[in-house]
Amino acid sequence: MSDYTIIGKRMPRVDSRAKVMGKARFTADLKLPGMLVGKIKRSPYAHARILNIDTSKAEALPGVKAVVTGKDTEGVKWGVFSYTRDQQFIQMEKARYIGDEVAGVAAVDEETALEALDLIEVEYEELPAVFESMEAMASQTEPIHEDFPNNINVHVNIETGEVDENFKRAHYVREDTFTAPEDSYFMAEPYAVVAKFDYDGCLEVWCPNGGPHMKSKPLSNAFKIPLHQVKIRKIAIGGAFGGRSEICPADYICALLAKKSDKPVKIEFTREENSIATRQGHAMITTHKTGVDKEGRVLARETTCYLDGGAYVSTGPIAVSVPFLSMEQVYRMESVRYNGYSLYTNKPIRGMIRTHGRCFAAGLDTQLDMIAEHLGIDPVEMRLRNVRKPGEYTNTKSLVGSCAMDETIHKAVVTSGFKDKWGKLPPFHGIGMGTNAVQVGFPMGIRGGSQSFIKFNEDGEATVMSGVVDNGQGNDNMLVQIAAEELGLLPEDIHLVSADTETTSSDPGSYSQVSTFVGGQAVQIAAKNCKQKLFEVAAKVLKVKADTLVAKNRLIFVKDTPEKSISIKKVVRISLTNFNSVNAEGGYWPKVDMKREWVSNPYGQMCEAFSFGTTIVEVKVDPETGQVEVLNATACQDVGKALNPLVLEGQFEGSIAMGGQGGMLTEYHEWKDGRCLNPTMLDYKVPLACDMPTIKNIIVESIEPLGPYGAKEAGMSIAMSAAQGYAAAVSNAIGVYMDSFPLTPDKILAAIKEKKSRPQNKES
Amino acid sequence: MEKIKITLTINDKLREVNVAPNDTLLEVLREKFDLTGSKESCGEGVCGSCTIQMDGKPVRSCLTLALEADGCTIKTVEGLANGDQLSDLQESFINHGAVQCGFCTPGMLISADALLQNNPKPDEKTVRKALAGNICRCTGYAKIVDAVCHAGSPDNQCPDCKTGQ
Numbered sequence: 042m043s044d045y046t047i048i049g050k051r052m053p054r055v056d057s058r059a060k061v062m063g064k065a066r067f068t069a070d071l072k073l074p075g076m077l078v079g080k081i082k083r084s085p086y087a088h089a090r091i092l093n094i095d096t097s098k099a100e101a102l103p104g105v106k107a108v109v110t111g112k113d114t115e116g117v118k119w120g121v122f123s124y125t126r127d128q129q130f131i132q133m134e135k136a137r138y139i140g141d142e143v144a145g146v147a148a149v150d151e152e153t154a155l156e157a158l159d160l161i162e163v164e165y166e167e168l169p170a171v172f173e174s175m176e177a178m179a180s181q182t183e184p185i186h187e188d189f190p191n192n193i194n195v196h197v198n199i200e201t202g203e204v205d206e207n208f209k210r211a212h213y214v215r216e217d218t219f220t221a222p223e224d225s226y227f228m229a230e231p232y233a234v235v236a237k238f239d240y241d242g243c244l245e246v247w248c249p250n251g252g253p254h255m256k257s258k259p260l261s262n263a264f265k266i267p268l269h270q271v272k273i274r275k276i277a278i279g280g281a282f283g284g285r286s287e288i289c290p291a292d293y294i295c296a297l298l299a300k301k302s303d304k305p306v307k308i309e310f311t312r313e314e315n316s317i318a319t320r321q322g323h324a325m326i327t328t329h330k331t332g333v334d335k336e337g338r339v340l341a342r343e344t345t346c347y348l349d350g351g352a353y354v355s356t357g358p359i360a361v362s363v364p365f366l367s368m369e370q371v372y373r374m375e376s377v378r379y380n381g382y383s384l385y386t387n388k389p390i391r392g393m394i395r396t397h398g399r400c401f402a403a404g405l406d407t408q409l410d411m412i413a414e415h416l417g418i419d420p421v422e423m424r425l426r427n428v429r430k431p432g433e434y435t436n437t438k439s440l441v442g443s444c445a446m447d448e449t450i451h452k453a454v455v456t457s458g459f460k461d462k463w464g465k466l467p468p469f470h471g472i473g474m475g476t477n478a479v480q481v482g483f484p485m486g487i488r489g490g491s492q493s494f495i496k497f498n499e500d501g502e503a504t505v506m507s508g509v510v511d512n513g514q515g516n517d518n519m520l521v522q523i524a525a526e527e528l529g530l531l532p533e534d535i536h537l538v539s540a541d542t543e544t545t546s547s548d549p550g551s552y553s554q555v556s557t558f559v560g561g562q563a564v565q566i567a568a569k570n571c572k573q574k575l576f577e578v579a580a581k582v583l584k585v586k587a588d589t590l591v592a593k594n595r596l597i598f599v600k601d602t603p604e605k606s607i608s609i610k611k612v613v614r615i616s617l618t619n620f621n622s623v624n625a626e627g628g629y630w631p632k633v634d635m636k637r638e639w640v641s642n643p644y645g646q647m648c649e650a651f652s653f654g655t656t657i658v659e660v661k662v663d664p665e666t667g668q669v670e671v672l673n674a675t676a677c678q679d680v681g682k683a684l685n686p687l688v689l690e691g692q693f694e695g696s697i698a699m700g701g702q703g704g705m706l707t708e709y710h711e712w713k714d715g716r717c718l719n720p721t722m723l724d725y726k727v728p729l730a731c732d733m734p735t736i737k738n739i740i741v742e743s744i745e746p747l748g749p750y751g752a753k754e755a756g757m758s759i760a761m762s763a764a765q766g767y768a769a770a771v772s773n774a775i776g777v778y779m780d781s782f783p784l785t786p787d788k789i790l791a792a793i794k795e796k797k798s799r800p801q802n803k804e805s
Numbered sequence: 806m807e808k809i810k811i812t813l814t815i816n817d818k819l820r821e822v823n824v825a826p827n828d829t830l831l832e833v834l835r836e837k838f839d840l841t842g843s844k845e846s847c848g849e850g851v852c853g854s855c856t857i858q859m860d861g862k863p864v865r866s867c868l869t870l871a872l873e874a875d876g877c878t879i880k881t882v883e884g885l886a887n888g889d890q891l892s893d894l895q896e897s898f899i900n901h902g903a904v905q906c907g908f909c910t911p912g913m914l915i916s917a918d919a920l921l922q923n924n925p926k927p928d929e930k931t932v933r934k935a936l937a938g939n940i941c942r943c944t945g946y947a948k949i950v951d952a953v954c955h956a957g958s959p960d961n962q963c964p965d966c967k968t969g970q
Contacts, residue, residue: 058899063911064883229909229941229942229943690902690948698945727940730937730949
């Protein structure tokens with residue numbers, strides 16, 4: 042048993058009381074005096090030149106307080122990297138997708154704002170548009186962005202080892218192509234933003250975000266004002282899943298309307314706007330060519346991946362790289378060549394969804410199962426022969442520290458009864474497994490580290506300041522648990538001030554799985570530093586050495602003689618009376634290779650830890666309807682250390698729902714000429730309570746030496762491996778390896794029919 | 806638009822309010838009474854975030870006109886607790902880890918509360934069916950279903966889950 046009092050316990054979350062009472066305030070719930078309603082005018086064309094915008098009629102409408110177009114902006118373009126700055130927040134020259142922002146209005150009420158939108162007259166010249174990756178590359182017409190011929194936006198090339206030589210000596214080589222359309226987040230909370238300018242030129246903003254500091258910088262750039270004048274405030278956030286990490290044009294438009302009208306402005310997205318004008322997952326076409334030896338070990342792999350990147354690139358280089366990274370983190374490959382492309386198309390903008398590349402990974406595992414079948418090896422053995430081991434380097438030269446990949450496979454196999462079921466189930470009843478790994482962070486430059494401040498109050502309670510944001514996953518509770526554990530207080534003694542750019546230091550945000558590892562660790566270090574100050578004062582009072590002391594349950598006492606103790610409150614009061622500081626800071630910067638760059642140098646230490654997950658899924662397929670009934674799912678992840686198993690299980694279960702049940706069975710977007718046909722919850726099918734299988738959670742703790750208490754990340758390698766597991770189970774049930782995701786009934790029926798028509802088929 | 810006076814009993818308090826014929830009940834609750842616990846998520850009656858009880862039955866307040874509710878008894882998430890004293894169901898949601906982002910939670914609680922009033926000990930299948938009109942994107946529903954099945958049960962009568970360990 043560990044010595045921890047609060048870490049590792051099934052502690053109910055600190056934010057849940059306000060949420061069950063309906064008292065937690067989300068952005069749309071805010072009301073400020075004099076607040077106006079903002080609305081955005083969007084392009085009805087997928088690709089069109091903007092010839093003229095006439096706002097005079099809208100401005101003349103009573104109740105309209107401000108109208109903004111590109112002319113009101115400083116013309117600053119946004120992109121995460123210096124070489125991806127291609128998006129203006131209000132378009133001036135061209136609209137590049139149906140929904141692109143062309144103007145904004147603020148009015149006294151919604152009806153007036155909507156009427157004003159209709160009165161804005163935009164003259165367009167429609168241009169030829171492209172809607173698919175291959176079409177975009179082949180296009181001979183005007184590129185979507187003039188500097189990018191053939192609409193090729195990002196190309197990432199990675200090559201390690203003797204790929205061509207190894208293919209020649211491989212015992213068996215096969216090549217398969219996998220495809221998947223876009224999918225969406227459908228966070229419970231539709232996007233909303235409230236903005237207000239103060240008399241001193243400071244901008245205050247409330248909005249769902251994946252990191253407040255990731256919002257303040259682009260706003261400071263766009264308004265050309267110093268960072269300290271942009272105050273992103275904390276607010277309850279109704280889910281992000283990767284879709285709220287970056288600035289949203291609505292943030293800027295709302296702030297611009299607030300500036301022009303000199304009133305607070307609120308913009309609330311409709312569900313449709315949330316789908317088309319925030320972000321979406323990329324459509325992907327992936328070809329894996331894999332060569333193995335007689336035992337099934339991968340000698341060479343060549344993977345080419347085309348991502349439909351939509352109208353603006355944003356995190357394009359990351360999106361192109363992460364699917365490859367997941368692959369190289371989970372599977373050993375003696376040599377590999379990767380070519381990944383992000384293409385501009387006239388479709389909405391894209392981002393990470395949970396993380397990039399679930400369908401890429403599902404294709405990879407499908408192919409692994411095909412190879413295993415050819416060689417007569419079972420899926421478990423095939424994975425055990427190829428998965429990552431601790432102490433190894435990835436192909437792109439990252440040292441993998443803690444790694445219990447093997448253990449996650451063994452435990453998931455035992456719990457699910459995989460060996461008794463695989464190959465022995467009746468027709469149309471199948472079981473399959475997926476294995477995956479996810480990086481805990483990557484080199485993020487100036488926002489790669491996190492700092493925390495802690496102050497003790499004279500009543501013995503502490504205020505903890507951290508830039509970490511909680512999107513719903515429980516980060517606030519994580520910070521409180523860590524601070525309480527280290528300071529020797531109870532969770533209710535910790536007051537958390539977080540996710541506010543005015544009072545907290547720079548932080549990477551809830552991004553790339555780093556909140557616990559980096560932000561949590563910063564709080565742990567700050568708390569240790571703070572505790573040390575108290576120990577020095579307590580040591581004098583107790584007449585012992587400071588290094589003999591421990592803090593627990595609001596007391597500081599001598600470890601070996603616990604009766605020798607003093608309350609923390611008393612130590613704080615003695616310190617303050619004697620003019621001693623009881624505040625401290627702490628920061629954590631992961632030691633990564635800062636020379637590593639997505640395109641120019643994709644080699645070097647990526648991050649300090651990787652998580653590993655295995656998901657096994659059992660399904661029944663109805664051969665008449667193609668419907669999939671999921672009987673059960675087993676989720677097993679090496680999380681490093683479970684800081685709170687209750688919260689962790691929730692992350693596993695949510696990952697099965699979004700990564701597997703939704704992501705592999707029902708969730709995808711349909712299009713006609715660049716128009717999304719299913720942007721609403723009625724048409725886009727997310728899993729319901731009655732759809733979900735029983736989920737068995739298995740937590741594996743490898744205790745990562747560099748993580749806080751040994752922790753890594755919670756649930757992302759389940760979201761990824763769930764997609765693989767679902768795909769494998771359906772393929773196993775119908776006896777056909779599927780190469781087009783998600784696995785909808787029409788595709789399943791077609792595969793069953795096609796198999797029946799095949800002569801003498803003995804597969805699976 | 807001409808306003809019409811209606812009477813509602815909201816969370817045990819008799820209230821009068823002037824509404825427009827096209828005001829939804831959700832708009833009236835959120836804007837006139839500042840009861841912002843009920844959320845708008847889809848706006849088309851699919852997601853259940855706006856669920857409130859009208860005369861004990863769970864209804865979509867985004868699809869209900871305020872005029873239709875004239876004379877009715879309304880219960881929102883704000884009416885579940887007795888002052889600071891949470892209901893068993895609310896406590897159960899907290900203790901089972903059924904709350905993540907919390908945006909769907911008010912509607913989820915109201916649907917579950919309506920179920921429990923008619924069926925205090927529902928089995929898992931019944932709970933899943935009763936909550937099929939409430940979409941949650943975070944939890945995969947597992948802990949929500951646990952929380953509803955075990956609302957009001959002391960921890961030691963809760964064999965399927967590990968609350969309190």
